[in-house]
C-alpha cells in the first residue's frame with residue numbers, strides 16, 4: 001500500500017510510521033519540517049525492518065501554495081495513494097485575548113488549510129486506489145459538546161473545522177472509492193501535550209494511540225465514512 005503520513009517527525013505520527021514500516025511492502029511518504037528527525041526515523045526503520053520503503057519529505061504544510069509541487073513530485077513516482085493520515089498539528093495555548101492573528105493563521109494553516117489543500121491535490125491519486133481512506137486527526141477539544149479548555153480557542157476551533165471538512169468531503173465523494181473519517185483524540189503523552197500542559201499526565205501513550213489509528217486507517221473505511229469519532233478514555 002502507498003501511505004502518506006504528515007507530522008511524522010515526533011509523537012503519534014512517528015509511532016504510526018514505525019507500525020506501517022513493519023510491513024515492508026508498504027511505501028510510506030513521511031512529511032514534517034524537521035529533516036534531521038525524519039532522517040533519523042528513516043534510518044531507524046531501515047535498521048529495524050530491512051527493506052522498509054520510506055520516503056522522507058521535509059516540508060512545511062503552512063506553505064499551501066507549494067503543496068501542488070509536493071504532490072506532483074510524489075505522484076510522478078507513485079500514482080496511487082491508499083491511505084492519507086493528516087496527523088500534523090500545531091497548538092498555541094494562550095488566553096484568547098493574547099492569541100495573535102499570526103498564531104491563529106499558523107494554527108489554521110497546519111490544522112485545516114494544509115490538510116484541505118493536500119487532500120485536494122491528492123484526489124487523483126486517491127481515486128486510483130481500490131479503496132482509499134483519508135484519516136483526519138482532530139481533538140476532543142474540537143468535538144461538539146465536549147469539555148472545552150481555556151487557552152485553546154484557536155486550536156480547538158481549527159480541530160472542529162477539520163472534523164466538519166471530513167463530513168463535507170465524505171458527502172461530496174460518496175459515490176467514489178474514497179472514504180473520509182476523522183478521529184477526535186483525547187489526551188496523549190507527547191511533546192505537544194507536555195509543551196502545552198506541563199506536568200499533565202495523559203492516560204494514553206503515543207504508541208498506544210498510534211496502534212489504534214493504524215488499525216483504523218487500515219480497516220475503518222469498511223464500516224465508517226464521514227464520521228467524527230471521539231477516541232478518548234475519559235468522559236464526557
Ligand SMILES: NC(=O)c1ccc[n+]([C@@H]2O[C@H](COP(=O)([O-])OP(=O)(O)OC[C@H]3O[C@@H](n4cnc5c(N)ncnc54)[C@H](OP(=O)(O)O)[C@@H]3O)[C@@H](O)[C@H]2O)c1
Pocket residue numbers: 006007008009010011012013031032033034035037059060061062086087088089090110137138139140184185186187188189190191192193202206
Ligand atoms: N497529544 C495530544 O494530547 C493530542 C490530543 C488531541 C489531538 N492531538 C492531535 O494529534 C496529532 C499529533 O499530535 P502529537 O501530540 O503527536 O503532536 P507533536 O508531538 O507536536 O507532533 C506534531 C507533528 O506535526 C508536525 N508539524 C507541526 N507543524 C508542522 C508544519 N508547519 N508542517 C509540517 N509538519 C508540521 C511536527 O513536525 P515538525 O515540527 O518536524 O514540522 C510533528 O511531527 C496532532 O494533529 C494533534 O493536534 C494530539
